Amino acid sequence: SQQGEEDPQALSIQEGENATMNCSYKTSINNLQWYRQNSGRGLVHLILIRSNEREKHSGRLRVTLDTSKKSSSLLITASRAADTASYFCATALSGAGSYQLTFGKGTKLSVIP
Amino acid sequence: DTAVSQTPKYLVTQMGNDKSIKCEQNLGHDTMYWYKQDSKKFLKIMFSYNNKELIINETVPNRFSPKSPDKAHLNLHINSLELGDSAVYFCASSSQREGLDEQFFGPGTRLTVL
Numbered sequence: 001s002q003q004g005e006e007d008p009q010a011l012s013i014q015e016g017e018n019a020t021m022n023c024s025y026k027t028s029i030n031n032l033q034w035y036r037q038n039s040g041r042g043l044v045h046l047i048l049i050r051s052n053e054r055e056k057h058s059g060r061l062r063v064t065l066d067t068s069k070k071s072s073s074l075l076i077t078a079s080r081a082a083d084t085a086s087y088f089c090a091t092a093l094s095g096a097g098s099y100q101l102t103f104g105k106g107t108k109l110s111v112i113p
Numbered sequence: 114d115t116a117v118s119q120t121p122k123y124l125v126t127q128m129g130n131d132k133s134i135k136c137e138q139n140l141g142h143d144t145m146y147w148y149k150q151d152s153k154k155f156l157k158i159m160f161s162y163n164n165k166e167l168i169i170n171e172t173v174p175n176r177f178s179p180k181s182p183d184k185a186h187l188n189l190h191i192n193s194l195e196l197g198d199s200a201v202y203f204c205a206s207s208s209q210r211e212g213l214d215e216q217f218f219g220p221g222t223r224l225t226v227l
Contacts, residue, residue, distance in 0.1 A: 030213050042117075042203055042218035043156075086154060092213045100146075100169055101216060103156040 004032075004089045004104030012110040019076040021107040023089030024069075030092045032065055032072050033101065037086045046074075046087075081113045116140050119204050119219040126194055127227055134189045134222045136204030144168075145187040146205040146216065147179060156203070162187050191224075199226045 007022045023032070031050045035043040049056045049065045049072065056063045062075040076083055086108045090101040117138045126132055138145060146169075147159040160179040161169035167179070176192045187204060204219040 033215060035218075037154075040221075042220045043205075043216075045215040045217070048215055088156065100158050100161060102158075106154050108154075 004091050004102060006087070006089055006104045006107045008107060009105070010108045010110070012112065013079055015079060015081055015111055015113050017079055019079050019083070019109055019111070021074045021087050021109070023072045023074070023104055025072075025089075025091045026070065027091075027093060029067075032063075033090045033092070034061075034063060034072075034074050035088045035090060035103075037088065037106070039085070043088065076109075079109075079111045081111050083109060084111045085109060117204055117206055117217050117219040119202075119222050121222060122220065123223050123225075125225045125227065128194055128196060130194050131190070131192045132194060132224070133191070134202055134204075134224075136187045136189070136219055138185055138204075138206040138217070138219075140206055140208075140217060142206040142208050142217070143184055144207050144209065145181065145184075146207075147187065147189050148203040148205060148218075150201045150203060150221070152200070160187075160189075194224075194226045196226050199224055 004023050004025050033048045034046040037043045047058050047063050049063050060077045065072045086106040088103050088106045090103045120135045144163045146161045148156050150156045159173050162181045164184050165181045178190045181187045201221045201223050203221045205216040207214045207216045
């Protein structure tokens with residue numbers, strides 16, 4: 001079954017506002033990654049947070065990880081129209097033989113100019 | 114220079130035909146992947162190769178056969194195409210065998226089976 005579940009499925013905000021997307025997962029992980037996908041394009045890696053980390057920043061992005069709740073959030077501050085895209089979380093499972101990322105269904109973010 | 118490239122970008126074909134999608138990466142990565150993204154944007158891994166060795170083979174019909182002539186290339190051949198094969202197929206690569214590192218994706222190949 002699917003490992004990651006993003007919430008909400010769709011989010012529409014005004015330019016300049018902050019956008020928060022959440023991801024929940026079911027089993028122990030080695031790391032959790034966030035990707036962005038613009039319409040008609042491939043996925044682009046945004047940020048990776050390891051299971052022993054609680055928070056990570058990259059530019060206007062802030063990611064948190066709560067392994068006790070098996071959840072992560074992605075915050076985009078001061079959003080821009082160019083941030084309009086789908087955002088996916090992906091989990092890398094821990095343990096021997098875990099060779100893959102498992103993606104959630106994504107959150108579709110629309111930033112209105 | 115494009116890091117991960119795929120050809121063709123669009124592929125429209127009739128049911129029952131055989132087709133191939135090619136993927137090349139110039140990042141020097143050892144591990145390459147094929148993913149299928151359905152109409153609801155759900156991305157599911159199909160195959161993974163490390164140094165030309167198959168390491169992941171998810172539940173995929175055996176009509177799908179990956180081939181890795183060298184570690185920079187991973188091609189996907191599909192026999193006897195069916196309507197349900199219509200999707201966007203993405204190639205990706207990463208530097209780690211375990212796939213725990215970030216992955217670099219190609220632009221995708223949109224396959225439409227009529």
